Amino acid sequence: xxxxxxxxxxxxxxxxxxxxxxxxxxxxxxxxxxxxxxxxxxxxxxxxxxxxxxxxxxxxxxxxxxxxxxxxxxxxxxxxxxxxxxxxx
Amino acid sequence: xxxxxxxxxxxxxxxxxxxxxxxxxxxxxxxxxxxxxxxxxxxxxxxxxxxxxxxxxxxxxxxxxxxxxxxxxxxxxxxxxxxxxxxxxxxxxxxxxxxxxxxxxxxxxxxxxxxxxxxxxxxxxxxxxxxxxxxxxxxxxxxxxxxxxxxxxxxxxxxxxxxxxxxxxxxxxxxxxxxxxxx
Numbered sequence: 001x002x003x004x005x006x007x008x009x010x011x012x013x014x015x016x017x018x019x020x021x022x023x024x025x026x027x028x029x030x031x032x033x034x035x036x037x038x039x040x041x042x043x044x045x046x047x048x049x050x051x052x053x054x055x056x057x058x059x060x061x062x063x064x065x066x067x068x069x070x071x072x073x074x075x076x077x078x079x080x081x082x083x084x085x086x087x088x089x
Numbered sequence: 090x091x092x093x094x095x096x097x098x099x100x101x102x103x104x105x106x107x108x109x110x111x112x113x114x115x116x117x118x119x120x121x122x123x124x125x126x127x128x129x130x131x132x133x134x135x136x137x138x139x140x141x142x143x144x145x146x147x148x149x150x151x152x153x154x155x156x157x158x159x160x161x162x163x164x165x166x167x168x169x170x171x172x173x174x175x176x177x178x179x180x181x182x183x184x185x186x187x188x189x190x191x192x193x194x195x196x197x198x199x200x201x202x203x204x205x206x207x208x209x210x211x212x213x214x215x216x217x218x219x220x221x222x223x224x225x226x227x228x229x230x231x232x233x234x235x236x237x238x239x240x241x242x243x244x245x246x247x248x249x250x251x252x253x254x255x256x257x258x259x260x261x262x263x264x265x266x267x268x269x270x271x272x
Contacts, residue, residue, distance in 0.1 A: 009163050012129055025132035032166050058133050058158065059173030066172055088177060 009033070024054045032063070040071050056087045096139070096152030099265055100177050102207075104199035105184035106192045107162035110217040113248035114184065115157050118258055123249050130161045133174060142259060145267040153262050164195070167202050175206035180265040182257070184215045187245070190226040193235055211264035214243030215257055220250050 010033055016026035027050045035043035047064050050057050061084035068077040103111040112130055116122055119138050136157045144151040160174050181203050185193040193216070200212055214236045236243040242260060246253035 007129060009131075009161075009166070012131060016131060023131075025130075025134075028132045029161070029163075029166070032169055036166060036169055058135050059170065059176075062176055063170060063173035066169075084176075 022053055024050050024057055027053070028057060028060060028063075035067055035070075040067055043067055044071075061087060096154050097266070097269075098154045098156060099179050099262065100156045100158060101180045101182065101261060101265075102158045102160060102175060102178045102203055103182045103184060104160060104196075104203055105162060106164070106186070106189075106195045106199075109162065109184045109186040109189075109192050110246075110248045111162065111182075111184050112159050114182070114215065114217060114246060114254060114257075115159050117248045117251055117254045119157070121251070123251075125249075130159060132161060134159045138258075140258070140262065142262050142266070145263055151266065153266070155258070155262060164198065167199070171202050171206050175203045178203060178207040179210055179269070180261045181207075181210060181212040182215055182261060183212055183241070184217055185232075187216050187218045187223050187227075188221050190224040190231075193227075193232065196235075197239075211261060211268050212239075212241045213257060213261045213264065214241050215246045215253075216243065217246045217248060219245040219247040219252055 009029060013026045013030050013033065016023045017030070027046055031043045031046035031050065034046060044064065044067050047060060047067065050060050051064070061080050065077045065080035065084060068080055103115065105111055107129060108127055112134070113123060115136050116124070119136050136159065138155045138157065140153050140155060141150050142153060158174060158178070181200060183196045183200050185196055196214065204210065216232055242264070244253050244257055246257055248254065
């Protein structure tokens with residue numbers, strides 16, 4: 001039995017974005033990878049691009065609310081949370 | 090315009106390590122198709138399926154619109170994205186791969202993450218790739234003991250042959266409806 005190794009997520013993201021710079025799945029994960037490295041502003045910028053391309057992208061508004069919370073931006077967090085409720089309705 | 094038939098909307102999350110077959114199980118269930126090529130899921134994919142099941146709290150049947158969240162198996166991003174993915178979930182399929190023993194133990198972290206957001210929701214374990222030989226690292230009775238200890242129903246499935254797939258979805262939906270407060 002050979003051990004399974006999933007391709008590195010960052011590598012997958014790069015590959016998908018090379019094929020299509022507007023790949024929303026890859027952009028969403030790129031936003032998460034940036035946030036994970038503490039680059040919250042950059043993560044939010046990428047997430048905003050996701051939401052321009054796909055305003056109802058699954059989980060994106062809730063993730064945006066979380067990133068705003070991590071930055072202490074209460075109003076922006078509430079606004080993103082309200083949008084999440086709308087798109088999930 | 091005619092909208093969807095009235096019924097109950099349920100959000101179900103598929104959880105488990107990469108390449109255990111989460112996407113293939115949904116594909117088999119919804120489209121009755123299987124593709125041998127592995128394409129890693131990035132982000133999440135939502136698929137909808139309408140099914141009719143026996144109402145566990147009544148004599149008739151009930152229409153259920155299941156919203157299936159196929160979530161990438163990247164454990165390193167799990168905590169960061171848990172609210173985004175698991176908010177509002179009412180049921181969990183937690184998937185292990187019969188050919189990779191380590192995927193069974195990994196289930197606990199996935200379920201804990203989902204339940205930290207969605208609460209103590211019904212969970213059904215799936216041990217996928219039933220059509221293949223098991224990982225010899227599994228001890229005799231290990232899978233049964235794992236699920237019994239946690240009190241989760243479980244079953245073998247094969248997205249490739251379709252074995253167990255329909256039954257698994259019916260079972261989880263029934264468990265969710267049973268757990269739901271009567272409206």
